Amino acid sequence: MKRISLSNTGKVTIFSKLTLTVKVVFPGHLCCCCPVFHTMARHSKLQKQVLSLFRQFLRAGQDKPGFLPRIRDEFRENSSIKKTDVMHIEYLYRRGQRQLDQLKDVNTKQLGTFSKPKVER
DSSP: OOOEEEOTTSEEEETTTEEEEOOOOSOEEEOSSSSOEEEOOOOOHHHHHHHHHHHHHHHHHTTSTTHHHHHHHHHHHHTTSOTTOHHHHHHHHHHHHHHHHHHHSTTOOOOOOOOOOOOOO
16 A cells, blocks of 8 residues: 655655655645646636536437537637637537537437628639
């Protein structure tokens, strides 16, 4: 059984034979299987909501063929939006909630999109 302890100075002692110095940037945890201090990024409330929405979409789309690639593509396209553009993210989140409600409907067979027609020159 491993004995792992973390001191306030950032030193990790294992079996009191090996001492590692760890720089603690974010709150995290010690892994039980290796002497590495893992950090975990904290997400904002909005980020958690978007991740939850994504998971709900994946669950709802499992039973309907062809939906999962479209869901992943849509979220991937919008992943490039800056985190500071909160208004746009909230707008897309609300739009996504409405689309999720439509997807959960038993009668939904496909999701349509509105796009601007391309002008040929």
